[in-house]
Amino acid sequence: MTLLRYALATLLALLPVPGAAQEDIAEFGSGATEMTLMSTTDIAIIAPVMQRFADLNPDLLLRYEQWGSNALFARSRAACEGGGQGAPADAILSSAVHHMVWLVNAACAHRYVSPRTSALPPVRRWRDEVWGLTEEPAVIIYNKRALGGAEVPRSRFALLDLMREAPEALRGRIATYDIAASGLGYLFAHSDSLEASTFGAMLEGFARVDAVATCCSTEIIRGVADGQYDFAYNVLGSYVASVAEPDVGVILPEDYTLILSRSYMIPRGARQKEGATRLLDFLLSAEAQGMLAEIGLVMSADADEHGLVPSARRLIALSPSLLVALDANTREGLFSIWNNAFSLGGSP
Amino acid sequence: MPRPAPAAPSLAYRVLGAVLVILLAGGLLVAGSTWFNGRQAARQAYDRILVGAANDIAESIRIQDGGPFVDLPVSAFELLAQAPDDRIHYAVTGPGGEPVTGFGVLPGHPEHAPGRIAPEFFDADLQGEAARFVTVTRRFAERDFSGEVTVTVGQTLRARRAMALALMVDALLPMVLAGIALMGISWVVIRGAVRPLGALSQDLAFRDPYDLTPMPTEGVPQELRVMLDAMNRFMGRLDRQMGSMRNLISDTAHQLRTPVAAIRVQAETLLEEDSPPGRARAGERLLARTRSLGRLLDQLLSRALVIHRTDSAPRVPVDLREIALEIVERRDHELLAPGAEMRLEIGPEPVMVMAEVFSLEEAAKNLLANALRHGVPPVVLGAEERDGQAALWVADAGPGPAPELLARLGGRFERTAQSQEQSAGLGLAIVKSVAEAFGGRVEMTQEATGFRVALILPAAPGEEAP
Numbered sequence: 001m002t003l004l005r006y007a008l009a010t011l012l013a014l015l016p017v018p019g020a021a022q023e024d025i026a027e028f029g030s031g032a033t034e035m036t037l038m039s040t041t042d043i044a045i046i047a048p049v050m051q052r053f054a055d056l057n058p059d060l061l062l063r064y065e066q067w068g069s070n071a072l073f074a075r076s077r078a079a080c081e082g083g084g085q086g087a088p089a090d091a092i093l094s095s096a097v098h099h100m101v102w103l104v105n106a107a108c109a110h111r112y113v114s115p116r117t118s119a120l121p122p123v124r125r126w127r128d129e130v131w132g133l134t135e136e137p138a139v140i141i142y143n144k145r146a147l148g149g150a151e152v153p154r155s156r157f158a159l160l161d162l163m164r165e166a167p168e169a170l171r172g173r174i175a176t177y178d179i180a181a182s183g184l185g186y187l188f189a190h191s192d193s194l195e196a197s198t199f200g201a202m203l204e205g206f207a208r209v210d211a212v213a214t215c216c217s218t219e220i221i222r223g224v225a226d227g228q229y230d231f232a233y234n235v236l237g238s239y240v241a242s243v244a245e246p247d248v249g250v251i252l253p254e255d256y257t258l259i260l261s262r263s264y265m266i267p268r269g270a271r272q273k274e275g276a277t278r279l280l281d282f283l284l285s286a287e288a289q290g291m292l293a294e295i296g297l298v299m300s301a302d303a304d305e306h307g308l309v310p311s312a313r314r315l316i317a318l319s320p321s322l323l324v325a326l327d328a329n330t331r332e333g334l335f336s337i338w339n340n341a342f343s344l345g346g347s348p
Numbered sequence: 349m350p351r352p353a354p355a356a357p358s359l360a361y362r363v364l365g366a367v368l369v370i371l372l373a374g375g376l377l378v379a380g381s382t383w384f385n386g387r388q389a390a391r392q393a394y395d396r397i398l399v400g401a402a403n404d405i406a407e408s409i410r411i412q413d414g415g416p417f418v419d420l421p422v423s424a425f426e427l428l429a430q431a432p433d434d435r436i437h438y439a440v441t442g443p444g445g446e447p448v449t450g451f452g453v454l455p456g457h458p459e460h461a462p463g464r465i466a467p468e469f470f471d472a473d474l475q476g477e478a479a480r481f482v483t484v485t486r487r488f489a490e491r492d493f494s495g496e497v498t499v500t501v502g503q504t505l506r507a508r509r510a511m512a513l514a515l516m517v518d519a520l521l522p523m524v525l526a527g528i529a530l531m532g533i534s535w536v537v538i539r540g541a542v543r544p545l546g547a548l549s550q551d552l553a554f555r556d557p558y559d560l561t562p563m564p565t566e567g568v569p570q571e572l573r574v575m576l577d578a579m580n581r582f583m584g585r586l587d588r589q590m591g592s593m594r595n596l597i598s599d600t601a602h603q604l605r606t607p608v609a610a611i612r613v614q615a616e617t618l619l620e621e622d623s624p625p626g627r628a629r630a631g632e633r634l635l636a637r638t639r640s641l642g643r644l645l646d647q648l649l650s651r652a653l654v655i656h657r658t659d660s661a662p663r664v665p666v667d668l669r670e671i672a673l674e675i676v677e678r679r680d681h682e683l684l685a686p687g688a689e690m691r692l693e694i695g696p697e698p699v700m701v702m703a704e705v706f707s708l709e710e711a712a713k714n715l716l717a718n719a720l721r722h723g724v725p726p727v728v729l730g731a732e733e734r735d736g737q738a739a740l741w742v743a744d745a746g747p748g749p750a751p752e753l754l755a756r757l758g759g760r761f762e763r764t765a766q767s768q769e770q771s772a773g774l775g776l777a778i779v780k781s782v783a784e785a786f787g788g789r790v791e792m793t794q795e796a797t798g799f800r801v802a803l804i805l806p807a808a809p810g811e812e813a814p
Contacts, residue, residue: 043704104435105435105436106435107473107474107475107476107477113734122432125430126433127433127435128433194422201756239396319432320425320427320428320429320435320436321422321425321426321429322427323425323436323438324420324421324422326449327420327449327450328449329416329417329418329419329420329421329448330418330419330449332417333417333419
């Protein structure tokens with residue numbers, strides 16, 4: 001029954017806007033060969049990198065489609081199983097890495113090896129079919145004005161203490177991703193549940209202060225900047241950097257900080273595999289990595305810059321263990337405790 | 349001209365080729381067996397991981413709201429990630445085969461027989477790639493749920509293959525190195541072994557065609573030595589035959605010159621003589637000369653034959669008494685010295701030697717003829733064995749030749765002052781040749797009773813000649 005329910009949910013997610021689920025489209029270059037990259041990354045953030053690739057490859061026309069992670073997964077999965085609509089993607093770049101691992105495990109990916117892909121550490125590639133291009137921390141952000149001169153909570157324990165001590169002051173003022181709507185939010189919640197026992201306490205705390213589970217990085221960051229929320233938990237650090245709000249402070253939790261490596265995959269059915277491998281090699285080049293670091297997608301390995309000890313860095317490894325995240329029972333279990341905590345409070 | 353047959357491959361290459369074939373065949377066998385063993389080891393190792401992961405998942409099943417619920421353990425997947433590049437399949441199904449969680453039962457999977465508890469392994473496809481699966485069963489008997497929940501876990505085979513290959517390579521690499529070393533060693537050994545052969549053929553190739561001296565045999569391996577000895581014997585025989593041929597020709601020329609000149613002179617005298625008695629005298633002398641020439645030719649021929657036969661005829665056991673008897677019975681002596689007294693002296697015991705009948709007869713004939721011509725009757729011919737030596741001897745009552753002559757006797761054309769014109773001086777030379785050919789010697793002794801010449805040969809143990 002549960003599997004059926006899950007399948008129905010997936011189907012419902014697909015149905016409303018078939019074939020037009022992408023949020024935005026941009027084209028780079030004007031070459032004769034057209035290739036399509038489906039990505040969850042905001043065009044506004046990554047445009048310079050794509051433009052540079054188009055400049056270096058004048059024979060290509062890069063069509064960049066921006067998708068929501070769940071819709072992108074559903075579409076890619078359907079395309080792999082032979083039921084897709086519209087032109088298949090030539091490459092996929094998604095922050096929901098568990099989706100990518102699922103697709104690779106289902107033999108939906110094309111294998112590719114080059115010196116640059118081989119140079120990646122093992123946790124950032126799997127089977128030479130999916131590659132982690134970036135390193136982006138999951139952070140806690142806060143409104144500097146709201147916090148005033150008070151001490152900044154540097155870890156989850158400090159945030160828990162804060163929620164316990166002043167639940168009334170924080171009521172409705174903590175936001176996080178809605179895990180049902182955001183694949184990335186779900187991945188972070190799942191990783192948290194595996195990482196430490198603090199996860200249960202955090203959910204308890206969120207329940208106590210009526211935290212808000214809502215959608216989309218941009219809205220959450222704007223909410224913190226506007227003073228609507230005092231804190232936002234598990235926000236992707238790269239988005240914060242790109243918005244550049246002076247009132248928003250960033251905390252890399254000292255107990256542990258999840259680090260996400262946005263992953264790249266070439267579908268087995270891609271028509272422009274050659275173009276897709278060129279794009280991959282370009283994105284792994286020193287130049288592209290430099291540009292990605294500039295826009296905040298690659299966090300510095302230098303511990304002094306962000307004050308994070310190496311043992312607190314928890315990179316979400318590209319490994320079959322991520323299959324657990326998409327397991328029907330696991331999802332059900334996580335959703336049930338999540339919904340208990342948020343009790344429909346902030347859900348859309 | 350017929351084209352020369354293509355040369356067969358060299359001995360060294362043949363042996364080396366055989367060694368290579370043996371090594372390759374052995375290597376293939378070993379490679380096959382290590383591949384098999386490696387596969388077995390990899391299969392066992394990864395099957396354990398697979399069943400471990402499946403049990404891990406089975407342990408995490410609990411009954412919730414009247415149905416099985418899997419709290420999927422990450423540790424099971426981390427266990428499976430021991431094969432880092434392999435894709436994974438898992439499915440948990442309830443008692444009626446209805447899915448609980450996971451990717452569901454694939455079409456090729458065998459039906460689960462209810463009641464089986466032991467893990468069941470099977471091979472099947474996983475999205476077009478060969479994979480290995482295991483099914484474990486957990487039984488529940490709760491108030492709100494009872495029945496079997498099966499957990500199927502599968503994994504593609506990349507890590508197994510990599511492990512099998514690594515095991516095989518690890519086992520084979522030292523063997524390949526050893527094989528190369530063996531090839532190198534055998535090359536050196538074989539080259540060393542055939543080197544004498546090469547030296548030999550080199551020696552033969554640059555040898556003067558008239559050089560019939562023996563090839564050196566020091567340091568030559570035993571197998572080659574047999575061949576080389578045979579060749580040396582052959583060359584020796586050739587050399588002796590050529591020598592005797594040369595001797596025969598020069599002897600003949602030398603010997604014939606004088607008698608032929610004499611015959612010419614006497615024939616001229618005969619033609620110039622007017623008186624009948626003178627003609628008759630000259631005719632007689634001419635006849636005597638031609639007889640003498642005939643005997644000379646006989647002797648020359650006999651010597652040539654003796655030399656030829658002693659080299660080529662096989663040795664057989666011969667009783668010397670029979671030779672002596674045969675000579676006496678031919679009664680040649682009555683022709684040579686009519687009226688001379690002649691005796692045979694042989695015992696009852698056979699006197700056996702390994703020799704050749706014709707040569708012995710020639711020797712005996714010549715000994716007897718010498719005694720009859722130069723000695724004093726009575727002449728005695730005898731055969732006896734003494735101290736392992738067999739002797740065929742002739743004795744006469746005379747004093748024998750003068751001592752200074754004795755030393756020179758036996759050479760070719762050694763004629764004494766007493767030599768009559770009929771003698772060519774070849775008699776003793778023939779006897780000596782025979783003695784040398786059969787490993788014996790000629791012994792001349794002067795005794796009070798007379799002069800005795802003996803052909804002494806090593807006695808052969810054995811039966812009487814057939």
